[in-house]
Amino acid sequence: MKINHIELKNFRNYKDCSVDFDPFINIFIGKNAQGKTNLLEAIYILSLSKSFKTKVIEEFIYFNEDFAKIHGRINSHEKDIDLEVVLSKYGKKAFINHKEIKKTSDYVGYLNVVLFIPEDLMLIKGSPRLRRKLMDMEISKISPIYMYNLNKYNKLLKERNKYLKMLHEKHRRYDEYLDVLSEQMARLQVDLIKKRIEFVDLLNDISSTMYDYISLHKEKLRIQYKCIYKDLSYEGILEKYQKNYQRDISYSQTVDGLHKDDMLMSLDDKEAVVYASQGQQRSIVLAIKIGLLELIKKEIGEYPILLLDDVLSELDDVRKTKLLNLIQGKVQTFLTSTSIDGIHHQVIDMAKKIMIEDGQVKGENHGRK
Numbered sequence: 001m002k003i004n005h006i007e008l009k010n011f012r013n014y015k016d017c018s019v020d021f022d023p024f025i026n027i028f029i030g031k032n033a034q035g036k037t038n039l040l041e042a043i044y045i046l047s048l049s050k051s052f053k054t055k056v057i058e059e060f061i062y063f064n065e066d067f068a069k070i071h072g073r074i075n076s077h078e079k080d081i082d083l084e085v086v087l088s089k090y091g092k093k094a095f096i097n098h099k100e101i102k103k104t105s106d107y108v109g110y111l112n113v114v115l116f117i118p119e120d121l122m123l124i125k126g127s128p129r130l131r132r133k134l135m136d137m138e139i140s141k142i143s144p145i146y147m148y149n150l151n152k153y154n155k156l157l158k159e160r161n162k163y164l165k166m167l168h169e170k171h172r173r174y175d176e177y178l179d180v181l182s183e184q185m186a187r188l189q190v191d192l193i194k195k196r197i198e199f200v201d202l203l204n205d206i207s208s209t210m211y212d213y214i215s216l217h218k219e220k221l222r223i224q225y226k227c228i229y230k231d232l233s234y235e236g237i238l239e240k241y242q243k244n245y246q247r248d249i250s251y252s253q254t255v256d257g258l259h260k261d262d263m264l265m266s267l268d269d270k271e272a273v274v275y276a277s278q279g280q281q282r283s284i285v286l287a288i289k290i291g292l293l294e295l296i297k298k299e300i301g302e303y304p305i306l307l308l309d310d311v312l313s314e315l316d317d318v319r320k321t322k323l324l325n326l327i328q329g330k331v332q333t334f335l336t337s338t339s340i341d342g343i344h345h346q347v348i349d350m351a352k353k354i355m356i357e358d359g360q361v362k363g364e365n366h367g368r369k
Contacts, residue, residue, distance in 0.1 A: 207291030
C-alpha cells in the first residue's frame with residue numbers, strides 16, 4: 001500500500017499544493033508552524049475522512065475560501081485508486097474513483113495508516129479512553145462491520161443515557177423501552193467485545209516480540225483486554241443490565257458496557273501504568289505502533305502507511321535506530337522534522353526530503369543536501 005501523489009486545495013495554510021512521494025521514506029522538513037503536520041494530517045484525512053487534530057471543519061479551510069479539497073492517488077493490492085475528501089461549511093464528502101461514498105464504513109480501509117504522535121506517549125499512563133480509542137480505531141480499519149456496529153452501539157448508549165435521565169427526573173421505574181434498548185446493546189456487544197479480545201491477543205503476540213527487540217531482552221511485555229463482564233454471552237450481558245436497572249436510573253447513565261473496558265499493559269507481570277519508567281513507556285508505545293503495522297499486514301496482506309509527527313525528537317538514539325531498522329524497505333513512511341542533523345541512518349540518507357515553508361513546497365531532494 002502506497003500513496004504516490006497528493007494535491008491540496010485551500011487546505012489549512014496550503015492554497016495549492018501538489019507533491020509526488022517516494023515509495024518508502026519521505027521527510028517533511030521545515031521550521032515550526034510552516035505546514036509540515038498539516039501535510040501529514042491531509043494524508044490521515046484521506047485515510048479515515050477525519051483528522052487527528054480537530055473535528056471543526058472550518059479550521060481545515062483556507063482563509064476566506066468556501067471549501068478545502070484533498071486528492072490522493074494510491075496503489076493498493078496492485079490497483080491504482082483515486083481518493084478525495086472535500087470539506088465545506090455544508091459538511092464532508094468522500095469519493096473513491098470520483099464516486100461519492102455516503103457511509104464512512106464503506107470508505108475506510110482503502111488507505112490504511114498508522115499514526116505516531118508525541119501525545120501517544122500518554123497511552124500507558126493516560127485515561128482508559130485513550131486505549132479504547134486506539135482499539136476502536138485500529139479494528140475499524142480492518143473490519144468495516146466493527147465500525148458500523150460500534151457506531152450503532154454508541155447511538156444506543158446515548159439514547160439509553162438520555163432515557164435513564166428522564167426516568168430519574170420523573171421518579172419512574174424501568175419499563176419496556178429500557179428493556180428494548182438493553183437487549184439491543186447486549187446483542188451488539190457480544191460481537192464487538194469478541195473482536196476487541198481477538199485484536200488485543202494478536203497485538204500482544206506481535207508487540208511483545210517487538211518490545212523484546214527494542215528493550216534488548218530486558219523485560220517481557222504483556223497486553224491484555226480488561227472486560228467489565230465475566231459472562232460474555234448475550235444472556236449474561238443482558239442479565240447484568242437487568243439486575244442494575246435501578247442503579248443506572250439513579251446515576252442517570254449506563255454504568256456497565258464496553259465503553260468502560262480497558263487494555264492493560266504489564267512488564268514482567270507488573271502493571272506498566274504504575275511501574276514503567278519513561279524510557280520503558282516509550283519502548284512500549286513504539287512496540288505497539290510497530291506491532292500495528294505487522295498486525296494490519298497480517299490481516300489485509302500489505303503494510304499500511306506509517307505517519308510519524310515529530311516523533312524522532314522524542315526518542316533516544318537507540319530507539320530511533322531500532323524504529324528505522326524495523327521499517328527499512330518495508331513500510332512507506334512520512335516523518336516531520338525541523339532538522340535531520342544528527343540522525344545518522346541509511347533510511348534517512350536514502351529518504352526523499354521535502355522542504356516546507358509557509359504552506360508551500362520549496363524544494364525536494366534525495367540524499368543529505
